[in-house]
Every structure is written in C-alpha cells, then in structure tokens.
Amino acid sequence: MARSPGIRWLGYVLVFQAWLSLLRINVLGTNDMQAVAYDINESECFFDARGNTPVWSESMGSMKFHLPVLVPEIIEHLNVKNAGVYADCTLGQGGHSLALLEASEPDGLVLGIDRDGSSVAEANARLTVYSDRFIGVQGNYKDLPDIAVQNGFSSFDGILLDLGFSSKQIDTDGYGLSFQKDEYLDMRFDRDSDCITASDIVNTFEETELANLIYQYGEERSSRRIAKAIVRNRPLYTTKELSETILRTINSRSRIHPATRTFQALRIRVNDELHNLEIGLQNIVSLLSRLGRLGIISYHSLEDRVVKSTLFKESSTCICSPELLECLCEHKPRLRLINRRVIKPTSSEIALNPRSRSARLRIAENIA
Numbered sequence: 001m002a003r004s005p006g007i008r009w010l011g012y013v014l015v016f017q018a019w020l021s022l023l024r025i026n027v028l029g030t031n032d033m034q035a036v037a038y039d040i041n042e043s044e045c046f047f048d049a050r051g052n053t054p055v056w057s058e059s060m061g062s063m064k065f066h067l068p069v070l071v072p073e074i075i076e077h078l079n080v081k082n083a084g085v086y087a088d089c090t091l092g093q094g095g096h097s098l099a100l101l102e103a104s105e106p107d108g109l110v111l112g113i114d115r116d117g118s119s120v121a122e123a124n125a126r127l128t129v130y131s132d133r134f135i136g137v138q139g140n141y142k143d144l145p146d147i148a149v150q151n152g153f154s155s156f157d158g159i160l161l162d163l164g165f166s167s168k169q170i171d172t173d174g175y176g177l178s179f180q181k182d183e184y185l186d187m188r189f190d191r192d193s194d195c196i197t198a199s200d201i202v203n204t205f206e207e208t209e210l211a212n213l214i215y216q217y218g219e220e221r222s223s224r225r226i227a228k229a230i231v232r233n234r235p236l237y238t239t240k241e242l243s244e245t246i247l248r249t250i251n252s253r254s255r256i257h258p259a260t261r262t263f264q265a266l267r268i269r270v271n272d273e274l275h276n277l278e279i280g281l282q283n284i285v286s287l288l289s290r291l292g293r294l295g296i297i298s299y300h301s302l303e304d305r306v307v308k309s310t311l312f313k314e315s316s317t318c319i320c321s322p323e324l325l326e327c328l329c330e331h332k333p334r335l336r337l338i339n340r341r342v343i344k345p346t347s348s349e350i351a352l353n354p355r356s357r358s359a360r361l362r363i364a365e366n367i368a
C-alpha cells in the first residue's frame with residue numbers, strides 16, 4: 001500500500017532525530033568523559049562509567065579495598081628488587097605497599113605513611129603477614145625525614161606518592177568528601193587533627209576569599225557566583241546543603257556535577273594538598289639512596305603542575321631567570337627524569353578500573 005508523502009516525511013524526521021540523539025549519547029559518552037578525566041576532582045573518577053559504582057579490589061571480611069593504579073608500571077620503573085627499601089608515602093589501604101612487598105620478596109622493606117589513621121589501621125591489618133617487613137604509620141609525607149628516622153630508616157631505594165584520596169575515603173561515611181552523600185562538610189583526611197574543615201571555610205571566609213579559593217583550587221569559572229550564593233545561604237553544614245546551593249546557582253550543561261570543582265577546591269585547601277606536595281617533594285628527594293627512584297601519580301592538572309615543575313627544577317643544570325644571558329646559579333641537579341612523557345594507564349586497566357583513567361605517573365632517579 002502506497003504511503004502518503006506526509007507520513008514518509010514524518011518517518012524521515014523521526015529517523016533523523018533518532019540518529020541525532022544517538023550521536024549526542026556518543027559524544028557525551030566518550031569525549032566529555034575523557035575531557036573531565038584529568039582535570040576534575042577524583043570524586044568523579046572513583047565511579048564507573050555511569051558515575052555511581054565505586055571501584056574496589058578484593059575484600060577481607062567486611063573490609064573492601066581501594067584498587068591501586070598503575071601497579072606493574074610502578075614496580076618496573078621503581079626497579080623494585082629483593083632486599084630493596086621502599087616508602088609508600090600515601091599508604092591508603094596498602095594496595096601499592098602489597099605490590100612492593102611481593103615484588104621485593106623475600107627481604108625487601110616497606111614503610112607506609114598516611115594522614116588517615118583509619119586507613120593506616122586497615123593497611124596494617126591487611127598486611128599483617130608481612131609485619132616483619134612492613135610498618136604502616138600515621139603521618140604527613142612532608143615529614144618523611146623525621147618519620148623515617150623514628151622508624152629506623154635512613155634512605156630509600158624507591159619512594160611512591162599516589163596523590164589525592166581513596167575510594168574508601170569517598171565511600172565511607174564521615175569524611176564529607178562526596179556531594180552524593182548528606183553528611184557533615186568535613187573533608188579532613190586526618191580526622192584526629194584539629195585543622196580547618198570545609199564547613200569552617202564555607203561559613204567563615206569572606207566572599208572574595210571564597211571566590212579566589214574556588215577559582216584557584218577548583219579552576220571553576222563560576223567561582224564568584226558560587227561564592228556569592230554560599231555567603232547568601234550560610235550557614236551550610238552539610239555536603240547536601242552545599243551541593244544544592246551550587247546546583248541552584250550554576251546551570252551546567254556538562255556531565256560533571258556542578259559542585260565537583262568547588263568540592264575539589266575545598267578538599268585541597270582543607271588538607272593543604274598542594275603545599276604539602278611542594279614541601280614534601282623537596283624533603284623526599286633528599287631521602288633517596290644513590291640511583292633510588294621516585295614515582296608520583298597525580299590525578300589533576302594542579303597536582304601535576306607542581307610535580308612537573310619540581311622535577312624539572314631538580315633535574316636542571318641551570319635554574320636562573322630566563323632573562324639572564326648566562327648562568328650564574330651553578331645549580332647541581334639531584335634528579336634525572338626517567339620518563340619525559342607521563343606514563344598513563346593502559347586501556348585494559350581503564351576498562352577494569354575507570355578511576356585510573358586520570359592517573360599520570362612521573363618517575364625520576366637520584367643522581368646526587
């Protein structure tokens with residue numbers, strides 16, 4: 001039976017619309033996800049491609065463990081070997097420490113450090129079979145020189161920093177890191193400390209100070225509007241109150257939750273993350289044994305910028321201002337860069353652990 005031209009045209013329009021919507025899903029499902037991966041708060045990156053299932057590795061009883069990233073690459077590039085001495089400066093639940101212990105069998109030693117006392121307790125419980133070769137302690141990696149001495153270490157053949165926070169910290173109640181939960185706006189990794197909380201910041205900082213913080217640490221273009229809305233709506237004590245205030249303020253078309261950048265900014269400020277990284281790297285380099293290696297995994301551009309510039313400086317023969325025509329500094333490099341290009345996870349690792357897609361590993365060797 002012949003169809004009327006009107007019905008035929010309607011059919012074309014419907015097919016075209018379906019094709020457009022398919023294209024749109026594809027665009028959001030690939031390009032947009034990749035774009036957010038590197039620059040955005042890991043809170044997004046800890047979830048699967050649909051954005052809601054945290055990524056865990058094996059479990060021990062009721063305990064589930066954060067899945068460590070780039071493990072084979074770290075073991076290879078840190079030259080992990082029997083009887084080597086290693087520091088895992090961001091121990092978390094001990095995933096990387098476990099790999100270091102296994103790769104340095106039977107006599108390798110590992111010192112693990114984390115600001116988060118409950119993660120340290122979990123790592124110690126998990127690695128109890130290695131208690132003659134492993135010790136996990138609570139502390140800030142920027143104090144590595146003191147922590148090492150207190151625990152009987154003088155230098156390390158390999159030092160690892162896996163920056164940011166863990167799946168456990170975003171998923172466990174009480175940290176106040178996730179805008180997907182409704183809990184006190186805390187954000188401290190070390191909840192035994194009396195350092196400032198995110199709630200203190202949003203409820204006491206002046207509007208301009210808040211805007212600058214959100215812009216600087218969140219790279220949020222709507223920082224001024226968000227700061228104004230926060231000040232207008234305070235007091236804000238919970239993650240939900242804050243995220244809803246932001247949701248009402250900015251009309252984002254991106255797949256990233258509009259609160260992501262503000263949460264990242266607050267977390268970085270609460271834990272003084274970039275300052276610790278700058279100071280920590282200086283201190284850590286001095287503890288590498290000759291030809292010892294440093295591996296740093298960063299997850300966003302602010303972290304990687306600090307890592308890149310420190311490694312570049314520490315590996316340069318001249319750090320004079322570029323305006324000077326000749327070198328006056330006689331700078332002695334302490335490091336040699338092992339990878340000029342960052343090491344990224346393979347596509348199969350990303351498929352297994354979507355969070356790993358934003359990881360960037362840099363390696364340097366002590367030549368001093």
Ligand SMILES: C[S@@+](CC[C@H](N)C(=O)[O-])C[C@H]1O[C@@H](n2cnc3c(N)ncnc32)[C@H](O)[C@@H]1O
Nearest residue numbers: 068090092093094095096114115140141164165
């Ligand atoms: C990405 S997780 C590390 C996960 C770990 N590699 C694992 O396999 O379970 C980052 C960890 O660094 C810790 N951390 C952040 N800043 C720190 C600092 N300045 N000193 C020590 N630990 C820190 C966090 O508490 C968190 O547990």
